[in-house]
Amino acid sequence: MNIKSLLLGSAAALAAVSGAQAADAIVAAEPEPMEYVRVCDAFGTGYFYIPGTETCLKIGGFIRVQGSFGRDEVTSRFDARDFGNQATSDWDMFSRAYISFDAKSDTEYGTLTGFFAAEFNADNDTDVGDSFIDVDEAYIQLGGFKAGFFYSWWDKGLNGETDSLGNFTEFNSLAYLYDGGTFQAGVSVDELEGTSTKDNGVGIAGIVSATLGGVSFDLLGGFDTELEEGAIRALLSADLGPGVFQVAGIWASNPNAYWERSEWTVAASYRWNVNDKLAITPGAQYFGNLSEGSLTDFGSNDAWRVGGTVDYKITEGLATRLSVQYEDQDDGDDEVFGFLRLQRDF
Template sequence: MNIKSLLIGSAAALMAVSGAQAADAIVAAEPEPMEYVRVCDAFGTGFFYIPGTETCLKIGGFVRFQTGFGSDDDTIGVGSSQKYLQSKGPSDWDSFTLVDVNFDARNDTELGTLRSYINFEGQAGGSADSNAFYIDEAFIELAGFKVGYFYSWWDSGINGEVDTLGGASTQFNSIAYTYDGGTWRAGISLDELDKDLTDGAHHDLGVAGTVGFSLGGVNLDILGGYDGWNEEGAIRAILSADLGPGTFQLAGIWASDYNIYWDKSEWTVAASYAFKATEKLTITPAAQYFGDVGFDSDVDQWRVGLTVGYEIVSGLNFLGTVDYNKVNISGADDQDFTRGFLRLQRNF
């Protein structure tokens, strides 16, 4: 056997052994790639993509501890037979803890942003009957339309915690449409009104409409509402303007008679000034006058108060308010009461 034959035979043997080893080799399966939660910045901070979808979700809420003191009256009752304060006992105090959790889901569609929003709340202590969570709001929005259970425009007010500018109920199952043109906006809502009767529940319809303008730090919002159950209505206007180191606001309401949107008085006017003392401290004095309380021409009421808000650290805020009320009753002694609360709230 010559050298050439030996080299050829050795190479053939080596290839045969290598082929056998390759055939017998165990190949480990590659791990599936993990899908991490991705930040979604299309709708503001706090949103993230729900894994496997193009829907963005934001989870938020707050924990609030609050202690109220003094009378829990707002205004006196409706009608001449209820001209006196509902509770005339000594001042008292009461504490409660409120938990709020909300889920805000959004994604882009060919018709614009599709949004669904759910807000749960649960209260321990105070006037709450139980600690169970309840639905505070739940609605769907698309292309300016909004359907579900949510707060009406009548729930809004002016700066501070002294004013009262909404009626007996400010949450409804509603269908609403809002147009936002930048410097001006308009909207209309159809609200389901429920009335519990001895022979069952009665359902009626309320209609609310709003128009607003914004220009150079000045905002004007005009709101009207018609209660189909009571066949009465109300109109409200709020003017807001940046003035010096704060914001001045003026509001007024007139109503034809008692209705779901405004039930406190025939008319009222309120004003506040939110003074930004520092980056963390805001001081807001405010006042309000009620004419013909309970739609009784013999009863008027005025109120003056102060609200102080302070950001302790990022996400933790203190709010304190107190107001003094004087009720003037024709042919009877005037009555007064003081009320307020202290609040600590952690937002997330």
């Protein structure tokens, strides 16, 4: 075998080996392009697109630590939410975590919303139910139509912590609100099961609101078909100087799911915005002809309350609130009560 034949044979062998290796090689698949979360600014700040959809989602909430004092017993579940259950002592400390999910998208019928919020409460369990998990709201909304469990228009109150302007303010409801910008009008049908000793009733509530410049006015009414009683409420809010002045009044035919404490009441507050961090809100309320625990009739005793609320923004997302209230009721003991709250919003 000459040198030429040897070289040609070696080249052929190398080509065969190279071809076999090329046939057996594994080609890696191209990676899928990564889809980063996109900001959605169509519905305000804090929303982002759920990947692969045109639905915008906003996650929010707060952590609250609060010490309450001076109220020997709670008069409603809303006092319990704000002040804690203090039936065994004159002070109480609790913590609360609140988280909400707000999903929105545009449709040919208007904005489609799905909202859910829950509270997780931690107390020392000195009374049954101190620590509990509560569905705060869960509803679907399409344009002006709303269905589910949510706060009614009776939940709206004055600035500060002095006023009390509603009883049960969350219902499973069907509601429609026409929003014309400066003018709004709405009606709701509310399930009242469990709000009184009677069964199978519903409530009907309506609202008319108007806003002009720095002045807004609400006229609200509710009728309890279980008790066949109703209540009406008016609320005026106006920008005045370095703050906001508010006044409200309620009249009820007799105790009902929307208002039960007194035949009539008037309340006022003024939120003084001292600066960007500090606000001071004095307030007062008078209750005429208290129900005194009756589910059917008002009595003849009256009560009045005065107090103040101080809000201070420590830093972005962290604030504290101090509330001190004094209440004097005919044929009853005077009370001083309130709370100190630290809250981290996100």
